[in-house]
Amino acid sequence: MNAVSPPPFPPPMGLIAEITHRCPLQCPYCSNPLALEPASAELDTGNWLRVIDEAAALGVLQFHFTGGEPMARRDLTTLVQRAADRGMYTNLITSGVTLDDRAMAALTQAGIDHIQLSFQDIDPLENDRVGNYAGAFVKKRAAIDRIRGAGLPLTLNFVIQRHNAGRVGAMLDFAEAMQAERVEIAHVQYYGWGLKNRAALLPTRAQLDASTDLVEAARIRLRGKMVIDYVVPDYHASRPKSCMGGWAQRFINISPSGKCLPCHAAETLPGFDFPTVRTHSLAAVWDSEAFRRYRGTGWMPEPCRSCDRRELDWGGCRCQAFAITGDAAVTDPACELSALHYLMGEAALESAVPAPAFAYRKPGRPRAAVALDQAGDKSRAPVLPDPGRASA
Numbered sequence: 001m002n003a004v005s006p007p008p009f010p011p012p013m014g015l016i017a018e019i020t021h022r023c024p025l026q027c028p029y030c031s032n033p034l035a036l037e038p039a040s041a042e043l044d045t046g047n048w049l050r051v052i053d054e055a056a057a058l059g060v061l062q063f064h065f066t067g068g069e070p071m072a073r074r075d076l077t078t079l080v081q082r083a084a085d086r087g088m089y090t091n092l093i094t095s096g097v098t099l100d101d102r103a104m105a106a107l108t109q110a111g112i113d114h115i116q117l118s119f120q121d122i123d124p125l126e127n128d129r130v131g132n133y134a135g136a137f138v139k140k141r142a143a144i145d146r147i148r149g150a151g152l153p154l155t156l157n158f159v160i161q162r163h164n165a166g167r168v169g170a171m172l173d174f175a176e177a178m179q180a181e182r183v184e185i186a187h188v189q190y191y192g193w194g195l196k197n198r199a200a201l202l203p204t205r206a207q208l209d210a211s212t213d214l215v216e217a218a219r220i221r222l223r224g225k226m227v228i229d230y231v232v233p234d235y236h237a238s239r240p241k242s243c244m245g246g247w248a249q250r251f252i253n254i255s256p257s258g259k260c261l262p263c264h265a266a267e268t269l270p271g272f273d274f275p276t277v278r279t280h281s282l283a284a285v286w287d288s289e290a291f292r293r294y295r296g297t298g299w300m301p302e303p304c305r306s307c308d309r310r311e312l313d314w315g316g317c318r319c320q321a322f323a324i325t326g327d328a329a330v331t332d333p334a335c336e337l338s339a340l341h342y343l344m345g346e347a348a349l350e351s352a353v354p355a356p357a358f359a360y361r362k363p364g365r366p367r368a369a370v371a372l373d374q375a376g377d378k379s380r381a382p383v384l385p386d387p388g389r390a391s392a
């Protein structure tokens with residue numbers, strides 16, 4: 001009798017298309033690799049259109065356009081329109097600094113379903129300093145009006161680190177005032193540039209606890225009105241996050257040059273030969289050895305193997321396990337059941353000493369600092385409706 005083959009793994013829910021690494025901002029926590037892919041290596045329009053068609057055929061429901069800054073690609077609206085035509089939910093993840101009237105109209109015409117707008121801080125000067133882009137906050141604030149004017153749902157994303165953790169309350173108030181459907185209060189995740197700048201970014205445990213209290217109170221106050229997503233830094237956790245919903249279980253991530261990854265940081269892992277859409281179909285990618293290696297629970301060592309959370313957090317993050325322990329195949333050290341959990345505690349001590357300066361992609365005096373010096377105190381003029389109380 002022939003052996004019965006296992007049923008095929010369900011298709012990915014979402015495809016994360018990093019269509020470019022180019023970006024006008026230089027956030028020191030960017031999760032993109034330290035060596036960015038140049039524009040000359042990017043997939044061309046025809047290849048992206050083929051990928052979009054294959055995604056729809058595979059059963060992908062959501063198509064996320066991200067980067068870098070996806071609006072740096074001139075063919076963005078062509079790609080959005082194809083994904084919308086193929087029936088997928090289209091999401092644009094953007095800094096918003098180039099989302100002018102014309103771009104907004106073109107995206108609406110192309111059929112964009114949702115826009116997620118990132119902020120570096122609720123304090124305009126700090127926002128501009130962190131992204132190293134003078135005037136970014138004013139442009140982002142204007143982008144909100146354009147998104148609202150187009151009748152699109154709005155998600156605001158605030159990235160939290162030690163310099164802005166005290167303003168989480170003001171961020172929540174701002175999101176409420178903007179009538180955002182959703183706000184993400186997302187602590188920095190330490191990959192790529194975030195790992196390089198960890199000592200400059202990691203909040204203290206007390207800062208994290210204060211943020212958590214504010215988020216929990218706001219969730220009660222705003223229930224039914226605004227969804228609040230909250231992402232914490234693993235360095236102060238006792239259990240890891242379910243990274244990407246489990247390795248290669250829900251998403252395919254495609255780099256600007258077409259490399260297919262189970263997550264944005266997987267290129268940091270040695271010993272992989274990640275497939276590319278230049279030579280592989282998406283169906284073949286989803287069934288490739290690289291995608292199957294840490295999928296599910298079969299690969300797990302103890303203590304994950306016999307843990308009742310193994311199908312909740314899937315053993316945590318492979319990239320964090322490698323970054324902290326040098327071995328991607330061990331339990332995420334964020335888990336207190338890991339024998340290597342102490343390594344996270346040691347790293348967390350960085351938050352207790354004065355923060356070093358940010359390392360930016362482009363060395364030299366930060367552009368934002370130069371512009372702010374030239375503007376003097378006038379640049380602190382309010383550009384917002386009152387964002388409300390400053391948090392503890």
Ligand code: SF4
Pocket residue numbers: 239240303304305307308309310311313314315316331332335336337338
């Ligand atoms: Fe998750 Fe593994 Fe820790 Fe259990 S032992 S909580 S599965 S990381």
Ligand code: FES
Pocket residue numbers: 191243244247262263264265266316317318319320
């Ligand atoms: Fe790669 Fe978590 S970022 S598995």
